[in-house]
Amino acid sequence: MDPDAVADIDRVPHGGSDDADLLDFSANTNPSRPEGVSDVYEAALADATRYADDRPDYRAAAADYVDCDAEQIVPTAGGLAALRLAFGVTVGPGDRVAVPEPSFGEYAREIRLQGGEPVGVAHDELLETDPRDVEAAVVCAPNNPTGELPDPDALRSFLADCRAAGTPLVVDEAFLDFTDAASLAGRDGAIVARSLTKMFGLPGIRAGFAVATGELGSRLRAARPAWGLSTPAAEVGAHCLRQTAFVERTRERVASERARLRAALSTEYDVYPSDAPFLLLDVGDESVDRILERAREGGVAVRDARTFARLDSHIRVAVRRPHENDRLLDALLDER
Numbered sequence: 001m002d003p004d005a006v007a008d009i010d011r012v013p014h015g016g017s018d019d020a021d022l023l024d025f026s027a028n029t030n031p032s033r034p035e036g037v038s039d040v041y042e043a044a045l046a047d048a049t050r051y052a053d054d055r056p057d058y059r060a061a062a063a064d065y066v067d068c069d070a071e072q073i074v075p076t077a078g079g080l081a082a083l084r085l086a087f088g089v090t091v092g093p094g095d096r097v098a099v100p101e102p103s104f105g106e107y108a109r110e111i112r113l114q115g116g117e118p119v120g121v122a123h124d125e126l127l128e129t130d131p132r133d134v135e136a137a138v139v140c141a142p143n144n145p146t147g148e149l150p151d152p153d154a155l156r157s158f159l160a161d162c163r164a165a166g167t168p169l170v171v172d173e174a175f176l177d178f179t180d181a182a183s184l185a186g187r188d189g190a191i192v193a194r195s196l197t198k199m200f201g202l203p204g205i206r207a208g209f210a211v212a213t214g215e216l217g218s219r220l221r222a223a224r225p226a227w228g229l230s231t232p233a234a235e236v237g238a239h240c241l242r243q244t245a246f247v248e249r250t251r252e253r254v255a256s257e258r259a260r261l262r263a264a265l266s267t268e269y270d271v272y273p274s275d276a277p278f279l280l281l282d283v284g285d286e287s288v289d290r291i292l293e294r295a296r297e298g299g300v301a302v303r304d305a306r307t308f309a310r311l312d313s314h315i316r317v318a319v320r321r322p323h324e325n326d327r328l329l330d331a332l333l334d335e336r
Helices: 037-049 056-066 079-088 106-113 152-165 214-223 231-241 244-265 288-297 322-333
Strands: 073-076 096-101 117-122 136-140 169-172 190-195 208-211 278-282 314-318
Touching: 037 231, 056 073, 056 190, 056 208, 056 231, 073 079, 073 214, 079 106, 079 169, 079 190, 079 208, 079 214, 096 106, 106 117, 136 152, 152 169, 190 214, 244 278, 244 322, 288 314, 288 322
Parallel strands: 096 117, 096 136, 136 169, 169 190
Antiparallel strands: 073 208, 190 208, 278 314
16 A cells, blocks of 8 residues: 555445435345354354464355355455455556446545556446556446446456456456356456455455455465454355355346336336346436435435446435335335
8 A cells, every 4th residue: 555645545435324214225235144144153253262264164165156266265354355455466656547437436546545546437448448558457247336247258358458468457246146147256367356245235244355366366365464354254254155045046036126126217217227236327307416315205215326437417226125125116206
């Protein structure tokens, strides 16, 4: 991290409501969790009285989950910690890094913390970027907040170009669990960041991992914090990563409910197609502030997407369970 950059960096807005009276559609975490999590967490406390080992069980479960070798897994305290580690070993002062816009604001923040310069590129044009023009590049798959998954062939081709140029590609796969697309984990030239937050509905556990091969993998392992993943997080994480039936049920529910929500909301808003557990809505000439207020009056919180680059008339809504999604529709479609 570049000490000279820290003073000029601000926090980045995130989803999530602190109001317990509101049903939260502003954050994209699964409202359901796998069975047995409480029991695993409770049992892990007995082992938390000693320093952690190298997390072989967690790394094995993660490797099976994304189909790579266990030695390529670097456990982290969440997906954002994986991203910080990735930028920490690839970006230096003055380095230019291609980042998608609109997309997760933490990319630019973390790059600036390393002294680098984020170069915004339209999210649907990033794979056409010449990697020789930058020192690193970032892809979000599926993209947040627009929700679309990059074309797999185009993504692999871009990775090949990055590899040929010696340009590391950081791939944020925080929402890839909700698709049946293959991960880039284990492919040379890529650093993949994964989070257990979204699919397994446990943001407070802080469990994730990074994946890389060759020199990039060696850098990650050398730079990672000692004991960066708590014992309860590792045990719960390994348990969750093995719940294949839960993942399949969640994918099916999200796909079905996402289609239902999009059809209903499209009667009043311009709704982007999505492969993720959320939808981006362009509200047109209507006041975003008024929609946020009306949603709160209807008992739900939605994300003000104007905090994302290139968006000025948008909100983002999560895809939750059917009865909860009905409340969202009531709040956003009534009295229009």
